[in-house]
Amino acid sequence: MKYKIIADSCCDLTTELREEMKITTIPLNMTLGEKCFIDDETLDLPQFMEEMKACTTKIGSASPSPMLYKEAFQGEHTSFAITISSNLSSSYSSALVGKDMAEEEGADVHVFDSKSASAGQILLALKLRKLIDEGYHKGEIISSLESFITKMKTYFVLENLDNLVKNGRMNKITGKILSFLHIRPILGSDGDGNIALFTQARGQNQIIEKLADTIEKSGRATEGESIVITHCNNPGLAEKLMNALKNRYQFKDILIVSTRGISSMYANDKGIIMAF
DSSP states (O other): OOEEEEEETTSOOOHHHHHHHTEEEEOOEEEETTEEEEOSTTOOHHHHHHHHHHOOSOEEEEOOOHHHHHHHHOSSSEEEEEESOTTTOSHHHHHHHHHHHHHTTTOEEEEEEOSSOTHHHHHHHHHHHHHHHTTOOHHHHHHHHHHHHHHOOEEEEOSOOHHHHHTTSSOHHHHHHHHHTTOEEEEEEOSSSOEEEEEEEOHHHHHHHHHHHHHHHHTOOOTTOEEEEEESSOHHHHHHHHHHHHHHOOOSEEEEEEOOHHHHHHHOTTOEEEEO
C-alpha cells in the first residue's frame, strides 16, 4: 500500500527533510495587526521577525482552509496528516473537514492530533515515515503512532514572553514579573496539548540542566529513541542542550532544526523546544 504524509507548517522540517521524507506541508496563516502572512516557502522569516518585534497590536494565527487539506488528501494513496495540537489551533478541525470532503470522493485519510507542536510534530513525522518504510499496514501505523502521542513529552523555554501575553496565553502581570526577574519558565504540554508551567530557570546553564532533568523525571527509556530540538535563532543553546543530553542519555538520534514561521512567532526570538 502507498501512503502520503501531510503536515501543517508548524511541523518545522527543513526543505531537504521534507523532500527526503516525501512530506507535503499545508501552510498556516499569521497576522501582525491587520497584515497577513502565509507560512510557506515565500515567507521572508527575518523580515517577518523584524516586523513582529515592531508590532504593538494583536499578533495571531489562522489555520489552513479545509480545502487545502482536501486537495492534499486526494489521490489513490492513503494519507496521514499530522497537525499542531487541537487545543492550540483549529488546524486539526480543518484537516478533519478536509478529510470528510476528500473521503466523499474516494480518498482514504487518517488525521493525527499531535497534542504538541514544532519539535513534537517533527518527531511524529520521523516515526510515521519509519513505520511506513518498514512496511507496516494502516491499522498498525495508526495504533502505534496514537500510542506514542499519549507518551510523548514536549517542553519549551522562551526568552521573550511578549507573544504569549499578547495572545492571552499568559497573564500580563505574570509575564512582566517573570521578564523583570529574568526568570525563564519551562513550559510544556500537559499531555492533552495544552500549555502548562512545569518549573523555571535563570541563565543558560540552569535551562539546560532543567530541560535535561525532565527526561529523567519522565521515566522514559532513551536507548534507541530519538529526540528533536527546535530553536528560533538560538543554535548555541540548542547545541549545548544536545551535548548535555548526549552525556546523560542514550538517544540514538538527536535532531536540531530551526523553527519556521508559525513556530518562530510563538517561540519568539531565542525560544527553544524539545520533544521526546
